[in-house]
Each structure stands twice: as structure tokens, then as C-alpha cells.
Amino acid sequence: MIMFGDHKDPAPYVPPEALYKPAGAAVDAEGQVACVTCQTRIPVATADVVGMGYRCAACSHKAEIARLTGGGDAASHFSANERQHLASAGMVTAIGGGAVILLGVALIAFARLRYGALCVVGGISMIGVGLTRRSAAH
Secondary structure, eight states: OOOSSOOOOOOOOOOGGGGSOOTBTOOOTTSEEEBTTTOOEEEGGGOEEETTEEEOHHHHHHHHHHHHTTOOOHHHHSOHHHHHHHHHHHHHHHHHHHHHHHHHHHHHHTTOHHHHHHHHHHHHHHHHHHHHHHHHTO
16 A cells, blocks of 8 residues: 555566467467377367366376375476576575574573563474475476
8 A cells, every 4th residue: 555655566577488479379270289298189178277278187186186196287387497486486485484493492402481482483384384385396
């Protein structure tokens, strides 16, 4: 909310590869597209839209089953560069969580039990989020 003056927000970050249409999003003259997973040609009207193009119903069902069993389908939604950045950001979050746990232990040692416990719990949460992001990127 702007109360006084003319405040300009910074422009959002857009990865360079997001400015171009992915190769999997090409539609031929007959209205057919290639599934980004199995490369089967299917009508665009029956295809599911994913980040890198289109996917057939069979591959979408397999991805849903994989998601329910703990897997993921990041390759259908993100480019290799985006997946690499997601994995590295997850690792940085996990390492930061370790540092927050150490801070919590130090606070507990200096008789700041409440703040120390909050830091330990927060650090454990950060590690969980970081490792989940890292594994989801693969």
C-alpha cells in the first residue's frame, strides 16, 4: 500500500528461458503435438498442458501416480536450468537451517530457552523444506 509519494516496485525476476516458447509447445499443421514425456503425437485438444509443452493422458496419469507415491515430474514443468537452480536453492535453505539450529543451541546454552527452542524447530523446518525442494527438482 502506497501512502505517500510515487513508489515504484522492482520488476519481478523472469528467467531468460521463460521468454521463449519451449520446443514441446510446437503444434503442427494438423493440430498434433508431441508429448514431452513419451514423444507420442496426439491432438492438441486432448493434450494436458505442462510447463515444457504438452503431455498425453497416459503420461499425466503416470505422473499423478508418481506424485501420490512421493515422486515428481519436474522435468515436464521446468527446464534443466530451472531445475538446477531449484536444487541449489533447496540446498542453500537446508544449510541455512543447520545454521539456525546452531544458533538455537547457542541461545539455549545462554539461558534463552524459548528463543533457542524456536530456532531449533525453525531450523529443522528449513532443512525439511530445503531437502524437499532439492529432491523435487530431480
